[in-house]
Amino acid sequence: MxxxxxxxxxxxxxxxxxxxxxxxxxxxxxxxxxxxxxxxxxxxxxxxxxxxxxxxxxxxxxxFSGTFRVEAINYNNFTIRLVDPGLQPTNCSSLPRYFLSPSNFTDDGLRPYGRWYRNGWFYDEFFYEHIVFLDCSDGVSGNSKYVDTGGCVNWESKGYIYAMAVGDLLAEDIEVGCDVKLLAPTSWWGLDTNNYSYAIIHKALLYGFQLSWIRLACEGRCTDTYCYFSINQRLECAGEGIFIIKND
Known part of the structure; x- marks a missing residue:
C-alpha cells in the first residue's frame, strides 16, 4: 500500500x-x-x-512586425518586459528601431498583450509611458519637459533634437516648429520628475517596457462579474453588488 x-x-x-x-x-x-x-x-x-x-x-x-529582446517574465503579476534591439547600453546615440505609439496597445481584446492591469476596483494603472523624440527648427526654452539630447542624436538635422517623457502624447505637448521623429515606451519609473537628463532617458529606454497578459489569465475565471488584479497581488473576482468602474 x-x-x-x-x-x-x-x-x-x-x-x-x-x-x-x-x-x-x-x-x-x-x-x-x-x-x-x-x-x-x-x-x-x-x-x-x-x-x-x-x-x-x-x-x-x-x-507588431518587430523583434524585441525579452528582459524578464514575471508570472506573479502577469507581465513580460521587452527592450528594443536598436538600443545599446554604452552608446547614447543608439535609438529604438521601432516606432510604437499608444494605438499599438489598444485594449480591444485583439492584441496578445494589454498595457494595463486592474489594481483594485476603481482605477487602471499603466505599465509604461512614452519617450518622444522631436526635431525642432528653433531651440526650446522655458519648457522643462524638453531635454536636450546633448549631441547624442542628430538625424542630420540642422535644428535641435529633444527628448521628452510623457504618459500619452497630446497636441499641447508639441512646441511650434517641432516635429515628432520617434515614439518609444518605457516602464522605468525614474522619470517621475521634470529634472532629468538625456542619460537618464536613455537608461529608461534600456530598461524596457512591460506588457501584460492579464486578460488571458482572467479568461473563464469569473462568472457574471469582473476579474481584476488586486492590491493583494492576486487575481480576484469582484463581489456581487459592488460598483465597478470599467474603462473601455
Missing part, C-alpha cells in the same frame, strides 16, 4: 512540475523559466499561447 501511495505522490509532483500538460519549462540565456502562456520555438503548441525565439542565446519576442 505504501508503494502505491508513494507512486501517487510522485505522479502528482511530476504533474505540478511540468505544469499539468506534459510541458517542462524551457530556457534561453538569462530567461530560465519559459512556461505557459509562453513557449520556446520548437516546443509543442499546447505548451504556450505565445511563441518566443532563442537567437544567439537571447530570448526574443516578435511583436
Amino acid at each position: 505504501w508503494r502505491e501511495r508513494s507512486l501517487i505522490v510522485l505522479v502528482v509532483l511530476l504533474h505540478q512540475i511540468d505544469g499539468g500538460d506534459g510541458c517542462s519549462p524551457s530556457s534561453c540565456g538569462k530567461i530560465t523559466n519559459i512556461s505557459y502562456p509562453f513557449r520556446l520555438k520548437g516546443d509543442p503548441q499546447v505548451c504556450g499561447r505565445y511563441e518566443l525565439s532563442c537567437e544567439n542565446n537571447i530570448t526574443v519576442l516578435s511583436l
Whole structure:
C-alpha cells in the first residue's frame, strides 16, 4: 500500500512540475523559466499561447512586425518586459528601431498583450509611458519637459533634437516648429520628475517596457462579474453588488 501511495505522490509532483500538460519549462540565456502562456520555438503548441525565439542565446519576442529582446517574465503579476534591439547600453546615440505609439496597445481584446492591469476596483494603472523624440527648427526654452539630447542624436538635422517623457502624447505637448521623429515606451519609473537628463532617458529606454497578459489569465475565471488584479497581488473576482468602474 505504501508503494502505491508513494507512486501517487510522485505522479502528482511530476504533474505540478511540468505544469499539468506534459510541458517542462524551457530556457534561453538569462530567461530560465519559459512556461505557459509562453513557449520556446520548437516546443509543442499546447505548451504556450505565445511563441518566443532563442537567437544567439537571447530570448526574443516578435511583436507588431518587430523583434524585441525579452528582459524578464514575471508570472506573479502577469507581465513580460521587452527592450528594443536598436538600443545599446554604452552608446547614447543608439535609438529604438521601432516606432510604437499608444494605438499599438489598444485594449480591444485583439492584441496578445494589454498595457494595463486592474489594481483594485476603481482605477487602471499603466505599465509604461512614452519617450518622444522631436526635431525642432528653433531651440526650446522655458519648457522643462524638453531635454536636450546633448549631441547624442542628430538625424542630420540642422535644428535641435529633444527628448521628452510623457504618459500619452497630446497636441499641447508639441512646441511650434517641432516635429515628432520617434515614439518609444518605457516602464522605468525614474522619470517621475521634470529634472532629468538625456542619460537618464536613455537608461529608461534600456530598461524596457512591460506588457501584460492579464486578460488571458482572467479568461473563464469569473462568472457574471469582473476579474481584476488586486492590491493583494492576486487575481480576484469582484463581489456581487459592488460598483465597478470599467474603462473601455
